Amino acid sequence: MITLYDCATAPSPRRARILLAEKGVPHHTVQIDLRNKEQMGETFRAINPQCTVPALVSEEGAVFTDNAAITAYIEARYPQPPLLGSTPQSKAEVASWNWRIEFEGLMAIAEALRNSAPTMAQRALPGPVDYAQIPALAERGLARVQQFLHMLNQHLAGREFIATEQLSVADISAAVAVDFARVVRIKPSEDHVDLLRWRAALALRPAFNL
Numbered sequence: 001m002i003t004l005y006d007c008a009t010a011p012s013p014r015r016a017r018i019l020l021a022e023k024g025v026p027h028h029t030v031q032i033d034l035r036n037k038e039q040m041g042e043t044f045r046a047i048n049p050q051c052t053v054p055a056l057v058s059e060e061g062a063v064f065t066d067n068a069a070i071t072a073y074i075e076a077r078y079p080q081p082p083l084l085g086s087t088p089q090s091k092a093e094v095a096s097w098n099w100r101i102e103f104e105g106l107m108a109i110a111e112a113l114r115n116s117a118p119t120m121a122q123r124a125l126p127g128p129v130d131y132a133q134i135p136a137l138a139e140r141g142l143a144r145v146q147q148f149l150h151m152l153n154q155h156l157a158g159r160e161f162i163a164t165e166q167l168s169v170a171d172i173s174a175a176v177a178v179d180f181a182r183v184v185r186i187k188p189s190e191d192h193v194d195l196l197r198w199r200a201a202l203a204l205r206p207a208f209n210l
Contacts, residue, residue, distance in 0.1 A: 021207035112141030
């Protein structure tokens, strides 16, 4: 059976959890305690030398250590329902929006959090190497997150989903980003009408409550 190395409080593995749930993929879950730096220990390093979650081990023993690889593998292995698009154009649209959400949303939140949280004083970037915080990057990250919510709200006007006419990994990535922005004390306001409508609709799907 597929094994997912997870952390219930972290945004990146949550993307993988939602993906597996929407696909209906049976799997075993192993929780990694990031708070106590279990990801830095030798046991987990043997699975993922990058010391990050999620990590997914396939039934054949292949190890995938980022959401891009996990998504590509799961989509190829379990093609229904398609979450990376079903036509050449829709595949390109999903890929483009997913990249934009990662860069403008998830990376901005991480930039704000990791460069300001006292518990991450020497952990400004994930992985096996320690990096010092840069306070100016935290300020820029906060501004970027606000702009991300504004952009997403505008894009969702008159739309049910972010890319194409059905749920995709772009919606998964964006929902995780919007929810995780609360760690830097930013959340959608009543002015983000379309963003709130879209997020409320996704909340009706069991996978998005994981």
